[in-house]
Amino acid sequence: MEVLMSILIGLLFACAVYLMLSKSLLRIIIGTGLLSHGAHLMLLTMAGLKRGTVPLLGENALFYTDPVPQALILTAIVISFGVTAFFLVLAYRAYQELGTDNVEDMKGTE
Amino acid sequence: MSLLHLAIIAPFILAFFVPFFYKKIKAVHTGWFVLILPAILFAYFLRFLPAVKNQGAIQETVNWIPSLGIDFTAYVDGLGLLFALLITGIGSLVVLYSIFYLSKAKENLGSFYVYLLMFMGAMLGVVLSDNLIVLYTFWELTSFSSFLLIGYWYHRERSRYGAQKSMLITVFGGLAMLGGFLLLYFMTGSFSIREIISQAGDMTGDPFFIPALILVLLGAFTKSAQFPFHIWLPDAMEAPTPVSAYLHSATMVKAGIYLVARMSPVFAEEGTWFWLVSIFGIITLVWASFNAVKQTDLKAILAFSTVSQLGLIMSLLGIGAAALHYTQLNDNIYMAATVAAVFHLINHATFKGSLFMVAGIVDHETGTRDIRHLGGLMHLMPITFTIALIGTFSMAGLPPFNGFLSKEMFFAAMVNVLSLDIFNLETYGVLFPVLAWVGSVFTFIYSMILLFKTFTGKQPAQKWEKKPHEAPLGMLLSPIILAALVIVFGLFPNILSASIIEPAADAIMPAFAEAGQAFNVNITMWHGFSAELYMTIAVVVVGLFLYVFLPKWKHIYNIFPKKLSLNALYDQGLVRTEKISKNMTNAYMNGSIRSYMIYIFIAFIGILSYSMIEKKAVSFELSNLAPIGVYEIVLAIIITVASITILFAKSRLTSIIALGAVGYTVALFFVLFRAPDLALTQLVIETVSVALFLLAFYHLPKMSRKEERIRFKMASAVVSLGVGVVVTLIALSAHNNKLFDSIAQYYIENTKEQAGGANMVNVILVDFRGFDTMFEIAVLGIAALGIFGMIKLRLSRRQDG
Numbered sequence: 057m058e059v060l061m062s063i064l065i066g067l068l069f070a071c072a073v074y075l076m077l078s079k080s081l082l083r084i085i086i087g088t089g090l091l092s093h094g095a096h097l098m099l100l101t102m103a104g105l106k107r108g109t110v111p112l113l114g115e116n117a118l119f120y121t122d123p124v125p126q127a128l129i130l131t132a133i134v135i136s137f138g139v140t141a142f143f144l145v146l147a148y149r150a151y152q153e154l155g156t157d158n159v160e161d162m163k164g165t166e
Numbered sequence: 167m168s169l170l171h172l173a174i175i176a177p178f179i180l181a182f183f184v185p186f187f188y189k190k191i192k193a194v195h196t197g198w199f200v201l202i203l204p205a206i207l208f209a210y211f212l213r214f215l216p217a218v219k220n221q222g223a224i225q226e227t228v229n230w231i232p233s234l235g236i237d238f239t240a241y242v243d244g245l246g247l248l249f250a251l252l253i254t255g256i257g258s259l260v261v262l263y264s265i266f267y268l269s270k271a272k273e274n275l276g277s278f279y280v281y282l283l284m285f286m287g288a289m290l291g292v293v294l295s296d297n298l299i300v301l302y303t304f305w306e307l308t309s310f311s312s313f314l315l316i317g318y319w320y321h322r323e324r325s326r327y328g329a330q331k332s333m334l335i336t337v338f339g340g341l342a343m344l345g346g347f348l349l350l351y352f353m354t355g356s357f358s359i360r361e362i363i364s365q366a367g368d369m370t371g372d373p374f375f376i377p378a379l380i381l382v383l384l385g386a387f388t389k390s391a392q393f394p395f396h397i398w399l400p401d402a403m404e405a406p407t408p409v410s411a412y413l414h415s416a417t418m419v420k421a422g423i424y425l426v427a428r429m430s431p432v433f434a435e436e437g438t439w440f441w442l443v444s445i446f447g448i449i450t451l452v453w454a455s456f457n458a459v460k461q462t463d464l465k466a467i468l469a470f471s472t473v474s475q476l477g478l479i480m481s482l483l484g485i486g487a488a489a490l491h492y493t494q495l496n497d498n499i500y501m502a503a504t505v506a507a508v509f510h511l512i513n514h515a516t517f518k519g520s521l522f523m524v525a526g527i528v529d530h531e532t533g534t535r536d537i538r539h540l541g542g543l544m545h546l547m548p549i550t551f552t553i554a555l556i557g558t559f560s561m562a563g564l565p566p567f568n569g570f571l572s573k574e575m576f577f578a579a580m581v582n583v584l585s586l587d588i589f590n591l592e593t594y595g596v597l598f599p600v601l602a603w604v605g606s607v608f609t610f611i612y613s614m615i616l617l618f619k620t621f622t623g624k625q626p627a628q629k630w631e632k633k634p635h636e637a638p639l640g641m642l643l644s645p646i647i648l649a650a651l652v653i654v655f656g657l658f659p660n661i662l663s664a665s666i667i668e669p670a671a672d673a674i675m676p677a678f679a680e681a682g683q684a685f686n687v688n689i690t691m692w693h694g695f696s697a698e699l700y701m702t703i704a705v706v707v708v709g710l711f712l713y714v715f716l717p718k719w720k721h722i723y724n725i726f727p728k729k730l731s732l733n734a735l736y737d738q739g740l741v742r743t744e745k746i747s748k749n750m751t752n753a754y755m756n757g758s759i760r761s762y763m764i765y766i767f768i769a770f771i772g773i774l775s776y777s778m779i780e781k782k783a784v785s786f787e788l789s790n791l792a793p794i795g796v797y798e799i800v801l802a803i804i805i806t807v808a809s810i811t812i813l814f815a816k817s818r819l820t821s822i823i824a825l826g827a828v829g830y831t832v833a834l835f836f837v838l839f840r841a842p843d844l845a846l847t848q849l850v851i852e853t854v855s856v857a858l859f860l861l862a863f864y865h866l867p868k869m870s871r872k873e874e875r876i877r878f879k880m881a882s883a884v885v886s887l888g889v890g891v892v893v894t895l896i897a898l899s900a901h902n903n904k905l906f907d908s909i910a911q912y913y914i915e916n917t918k919e920q921a922g923g924a925n926m927v928n929v930i931l932v933d934f935r936g937f938d939t940m941f942e943i944a945v946l947g948i949a950a951l952g953i954f955g956m957i958k959l960r961l962s963r964r965q966d967g
Binding site for chain 2: 100126
């Protein structure tokens with residue numbers, strides 16, 4: 057399972073990087089979205105998959121999955137959401153002010 | 167803090183007060199206030215003469231940074247004292263001269279004397295410091311104050327050019343020298359020159375020894391304008407003439423000489439030192455004297471002459487180093503070279519100082535320094551002419567002036583090289599006397615040009631700016647004193663020998679003094695019919711011949727193309743460096759964010775793949791894996807399809823929806839992998855995110871709404887594929903190389919007992935690791951405020967009205 061997940065994560069990263077290298081601002085932000093999905097899945101995969109039950113003590117199971125990466129991912133999701141939201145509004149403002157979403161047109165004049 | 171330290175610091179203290187004198191007391195020329203200090207200091211340093219002669223060095227220490235071994239140790243021995251006397255003595259005369267040279271009404275005297283005093287203090291610090299770091303500090307201060315003085319008339323382009331050039335070259339050398347000093351410190355563990363000299367013998371085999379030697383010499387050669395670093399000195403002639411006389415003939419350019427002399431006990435036993443110092447010295451001598459002949463500006467001739475004379479002194483110091491290899495000899499003839507170096511050092515300061523002042527007077531009285539527009543001044547300015555005659559004849563090495571004596575000693579030292587039998591000198595030794603003789607012939611020629619083209623012959627056809635007459639007495643006073651010294655030292659050289667030359671030579675070659683072989687310097691005007699006398703006669707004969715036929719052979723200077731001169735090389739080098747760095751920066755800093763991302767990703771791929779291969783970290787162990795279920799395969803296929811759809815989607819709306827699909831599938835993965843809280847959060851957040859994306863999409867400007875696919879670019883594809891592969895490899899390898907178990911067991915055991923909760927993830931978030939959560943809340947808060955600010959704050963529109 058981990059091999060499959062690793063390849064999937066690699067695929068997500070590759071797509072994210074390809075999007076981030078495009079010209080459209082919106083696509084770049086979509087790329088960051090994919091990248092954070094990849095990173096979250098990677099965190100989860102690295103802890104090992106399917107090693108027990110849900111980390112709730114009420115289950116009374118013998119094995120639980122590792123709760124630590126889940127806590128880390130939860131933090132990461134919220135933070136990446138905050139940043140993505142900020143970026144989106146930034147892009148929206150950039151559209152409004154500059155009238156373009158092409159990053160190649162946003163070069164500063166030297 | 168002793169009186170000695172106060173003496174070194176005093177110029178800086180006075181420099182602080184000079185602007186007050188300048189602003190408050192307008193009636194009196196500021197120079198008069200300044201003049202007092204060097205005169206007092208000169209008298210003060212004169213008092214050291216008997217003490218240094220009889221008891222040796224005087225040492226006073228003030229702690230500066232004791233933890234690093236950096237103490238301000240003032241150390242007065244023969245060499246330091248000789249320089250201190252030169253600095254303060256000629257300093258007084260130069261200040262006196264400048265009082266009459268610089269106009270009170272037109273010039274900004276405050277700055278001038280501040281810079282000059284700074285320079286004087288720095289120079290005293292250089293020659294009287296025993297600590298290398300302190301020496302370096304003062305050394306750079308001399309560079310800075312010289313920079314300020316050369317650029318004194320900063321509205322002139324040439325001044326700024328000269329100041330920049332001298333700054334670049336001398337600071338380059340200064341930094342090299344600092345490197346050499348640090349290497350010395352690594353070898354000996356001390357910054358004190360005394361300590362280093364006492365350990366000199368242990369260093370010879372050290373791998374740092376030769377680099378340290380070369381770096382220290384780089385500092386000395388750049389400061390003392392040795393070939394090929396001499397190019398800054400002729401351009402430094404844009405400074406006011408008192409500055410040229412003081413810094414660029416008598417003191418600062420001799421800092422390098424001082425350094426070589428001071429470091430001789432450390433390095434002189436090494437053959438490299440002998441070769442570098444003597445060869446560069448003699449090449450400088452010949453090259454600069456050859457070039458001096460073609461100059462037409464008085465100060466340019468003097469500048470090249472200074473360079474060549476510094477080369478002479480340098481080569482003598484190099485030859486003097488050979489003396490160390492002959493400790494057994496009772497009559498150590500190579501030691502005479504060191505004595506000659508010290509003697510010529512004094513002589514050069516006297517006659518060159520006076521000649522610069524003469525050039526200043528001529529400039530002051532006629533308005534030009536170009537020898538093509540000068541002539542026939544002898545009758546108009548008899549006193550100036552007399553001083554110039556004494557100075558130039560001394561420079562050319564004619565009796566009965568002091569230049570003659572040191573030139574004879576120079577020839578004697580060079581002839582003695584012939585009998586050296588170390589460092590392959592049997593083969594190449596003959597170069598030294600030949601080059602020395604050639605250099606002296608050219609020295610003779612330019613000395614004659616300097617004197618006769620200026621003062622004799624017909625007056626030029628066009629009138630000078632001013633009607634020339636004899637300079638005021640105040641202006642003449644300093645050159646008269648210096649010219650008088652030229653004659654006195656010429657006729658009675660032994661008043662110097664016992665008092666100052668012997669202690670100085672002792673300081674340069676302490677090994678001999680310790681062995682009880684004190685020098686008995688006895689310089690006489692008449693030394694019999696020796697080889698050096700015939701050489702001098704030949705110099706005069708050939709020099710006169712060449713001087714008379716100068717117009718016939720002058721065109722040989724045109725053979726050497728100007729494009730290949732060292733100045734052109736320097737200028738081109740500077741222009742090229744700027745151009746290359748500009749082109750380089752423009753080549754990779756192209757302003758496109760895509761390029762920068764590509765650099766970053768390529769670096770990411772390169773560094774990670776290199777280190778994984780280098781450390782053999784890639785591993786594909788397939789044990790210890792979870793089984794693959796059908797659901798996961800389906801979800802993986804959905805994610806794959808959705809992400810590829812984003813890449814090839816023509817419409818942005820499709821890509822947003824596909825991104826949403828990926829997000830929801832990730833949530834489903836969280837469900838499958840037993841993470842209910844994550845799944846919950848992911849679902850909610852993905853929904854909000856997609857809504858935000860749609861908002862941004864809706865507000866796209868109309869003009870670029872034209873939907874199109876991402877244009878395929880090979881570079882992007884390769885880079886993104888590389889990143890994907892590297893990440894996959896890292897994920898696989900990391901998973902296979904787990905070194906120890908998770909700490910999860912602790913949380914599983916203690917969530918209930920210690921924190922009183924059943925949901926482990928939530929307990930970790932708010933209890934075990936609550937700090938993370940707090941700042942994550944802060945992140946959200948900041949994002950919210952930022953978004954609010956971005957939308958509400960419209961400064962540009964407010965300005966537009």
